[in-house]
Amino acid sequence: MRQLxxxxxxxxxxxxxxxxxxxxxxxxxxxxxxxxxxxAAEMMGxxxxxxxxxxxxxxxxDACHKPAATLNALKEFLSEHRDVTAxxxxxxxxxxxxxxxxxTAELDVLLKAAEAGCRIxxxxxxxxxxxxxxxxxxxxxxxxxxxAALLVSFHDFSRTKGLAQAAERIEAFEPDFVKVVSTARxxxxxxxxxxxxxxxxxxxxxxxxxxxxxxxxxxxLGPRAGAAFTFASPDDGAETAPGxxxxxxLRDLYRVDQLDQATRIFGVAGNxxxxxxxxxxxxxxxxxxxVNAVMLPLKVRALDDLLTLVRQLPLGGxxxxxxxxxxxxxxxxxxxxxxxxxxxxxxxxxxxxxxxxGFNTDVAGVVRPLEKRMRLRGSRxxxxxxxxxxxxAVFGLxxxxxxxxxxxxxxxxxxxxxxxxxxxxxxxxxxxKNQFDALINTTPCGMxxxxxxxxxxxxxxxxGLVFDMVYNPLETPLLxxxxxxxxxxxxxxxxxxxxxxxxxxxxxxxxxxxxEMLKVVELALRRRG
Ligand code: NAP
Numbered sequence: 201m202r203q204l205x206x207x208x209x210x211x212x213x214x215x216x217x218x219x220x221x222x223x224x225x226x227x228x229x230x231x232x233x234x235x236x237x238x239x240a241a242e243m244m245g246x247x248x249x250x251x252x253x254x255x256x257x258x259x260x261x262d263a264c265h266k267p268a269a270t271l272n273a274l275k276e277f278l279s280e281h282r283d284v285t286a287x288x289x290x291x292x293x294x295x296x297x298x299x300x301x302x303x304t305a306e307l308d309v310l311l312k313a314a315e316a317g318c319r320i321x322x323x324x325x326x327x328x329x330x331x332x333x334x335x336x337x338x339x340x341x342x343x344x345x346x347x348a349a350l351l352v353s354f355h356d357f358s359r360t361k362g363l364a365q366a367a368e369r370i371e372a373f374e375p376d377f378v379k380v381v382s383t384a385r386x387x388x389x390x391x392x393x394x395x396x397x398x399x400x401x402x403x404x405x406x407x408x409x410x411x412x413x414x415x416x417x418x419x420x421l422g423p424r425a426g427a428a429f430t431f432a433s434p435d436d437g438a439e440t441a442p443g444x445x446x447x448x449x450l451r452d453l454y455r456v457d458q459l460d461q462a463t464r465i466f467g468v469a470g471n472x473x474x475x476x477x478x479x480x481x482x483x484x485x486x487x488x489x490x491v492n493a494v495m496l497p498l499k500v501r502a503l504d505d506l507l508t509l510v511r512q513l514p515l516g517g518x519x520x521x522x523x524x525x526x527x528x529x530x531x532x533x534x535x536x537x538x539x540x541x542x543x544x545x546x547x548x549x550x551x552x553x554x555x556x557x558g559f560n561t562d563v564a565g566v567v568r569p570l571e572k573r574m575r576l577r578g579s580r581x582x583x584x585x586x587x588x589x590x591x592x593a594v595f596g597l598x599x600x601x602x603x604x605x606x607x608x609x610x611x612x613x614x615x616x617x618x619x620x621x622x623x624x625x626x627x628x629x630x631x632x633k634n635q636f637d638a639l640i641n642t643t644p645c646g647m648x649x650x651x652x653x654x655x656x657x658x659x660x661x662x663x664g665l666v667f668d669m670v671y672n673p674l675e676t677p678l679l680x681x682x683x684x685x686x687x688x689x690x691x692x693x694x695x696x697x698x699x700x701x702x703x704x705x706x707x708x709x710x711x712x713x714x715x716e717m718l719k720v721v722e723l724a725l726r727r728r729g
Pocket of ligand 1: 522562565585586587588589590608609610613642643644645647652655669670671692693695696697699
């Protein structure tokens with residue numbers, strides 16, 4: 201609003217009445233990389249390493265043992281790198297920072313940071329309120345003389361509440377930038393932050409972030425909602441705030457600087473979810489197929505919270521993991537008959553009517569790789585395990601006309617599933633006495649960190665093809681054994697990609713770039729070792 205009023209002011213300006221020129225508005229990127237270090241050398245060293253990727257840096261001077269002693273190095277750095285836009289921050293301890301000096305010392309460091317070349321300085325609202333009017337006027341005059349803009353910030357390290365009041369406290373100082381940072385405890389907290397940005401960004405340069413893993417949505421979508429920029433860490437392990445993600449992740453994985461109002465938002469929901477490969481796989485596919493969409497990991501503690509986000513953000517669709525696959529069923533407007541029979545839905549799509557529609561793409565994840573290699577109708581397939589993943593396999597394969605046998609550690613569970621799905625339950629000891637066209641492992645045996653390598657004895661492997669749903673490691677002990685025996689194999693990664701490819705088709709109506717999806721997921725798993 202202040203900007204518009206300035207532009208449309210009808211009062212003619214005479215030379216005498218012209219206001220003093222404000223500091224030229226810095227040209228900013230969408231991503232500001234926050235740098236900290238305990239010594240000047242460490243801080244400038246870190247800044248040097250991020251320069252090839254980012255020219256917009258925040259220097260957390262409060263992290264230095266001697267902030268004042270770092271200013272010379274900062275000045276030198278900024279005069280050597282004139283294309284860098286820098287924010288200087290020296291937050292005091294009571295307000296979440298690391299600086300244990302008094303207000304006067306903080307103002308002094310910030311002013312010197314401006315004189316050293318920082319184009320913006322960050323003053324927490326508590327300090328602005330504590331300062332005497334004359335002290336603040338002098339500080340602001342100093343900033344103006346140095347050509348630096350003032351950002352006033354509010355931080356809540358425990359929750360997301362009262363953001364509008366926080367913004368009003370800041371706006372009372374008429375700063376160049378309003379920064380409101382809270383802590384997300386739920387996914388819905390992101391909505392509060394995004395609303396604040398939307399409501400206020402027409403009249404001011406606003407930065408809004410919810411910290412914490414649940415707050416990732418606000419970090420990625422803040423600029424799309426109108427935020428001046430968002431913060432990132434230079435590297436994993438160098439975060440200056442909880443939940444901060446690396447600049448590379450924000451730029452390359454979530455394409456923060458390309459998101460706009462037309463971008464469709466998708467999510468993968470679960471808990472834990474941080475290590476899910478779905479965002480990498482789907483974001484790669486969106487980019488490859490020029491689909492204006494982004495997928496975010498959503499840490500869900502309660503289904504209601506997820507549903508609020510889905511409706512109000514809104515989300516175009518969600519990939520759901522256990523135990524949400526069953527919990528979500530009563531909230532669907534409709535689902536396909538197979539999903540209904542399986543009793544688990546791993547894919548949500550929001551219809552044009554705003555209602556949720558459910559699909560089970562795990563079925564395609566099992567069926568598609570198998571039907572490429574064998575005729576399913578009339579084939580004999582044994583499924584080891586009777587949990588969630590087994591359900592999709594058993595129902596899907598029975599529907600394709602296969603004769604399906606279930607072997608499970610807890611035999612009664614196998615019997616119950618067999619009855620529901622029109623399959624047959626076998627006891628473990630019957631495994632060796634039968635020959636199968638394919639064996640599918642749906643137990644976690646063989647997974648990295650699992651105590652048991654194989655889901656059955658080596659001598660019980662009586663099948664022409666072996667399909668292991670476990671995909672970490674890429675080559676499980678079961679697949680290794682099968683290869684040594686010269687058997688055909690299907691890896692869990694193929695299932696993961698196929699179920700994801702079907703999701704992509706449901707969400708976009710386009711064929712999925714399967715080869716690209718497989719390549720990127722394989723590479724990520726190899727890197728994880
Ligand atoms: P779940 O519902 O917990 O079921 C696990 C099944 O494995 C149960 O039948 C359980 O038997 C059995 N089991 C567990 N530990 C065992 C052991 N030490 N020995 C023998 N049987 C054991 O899990 P889920 O959701 O079905 O997932 C199972 C596996 O599939 C996981 O490793 C998951 O990562 C993988 N998965 C992969 C994909 C993919 O895209 N590739 C998709 C979904 C799942 P009881 O009934 O006796 O407990």
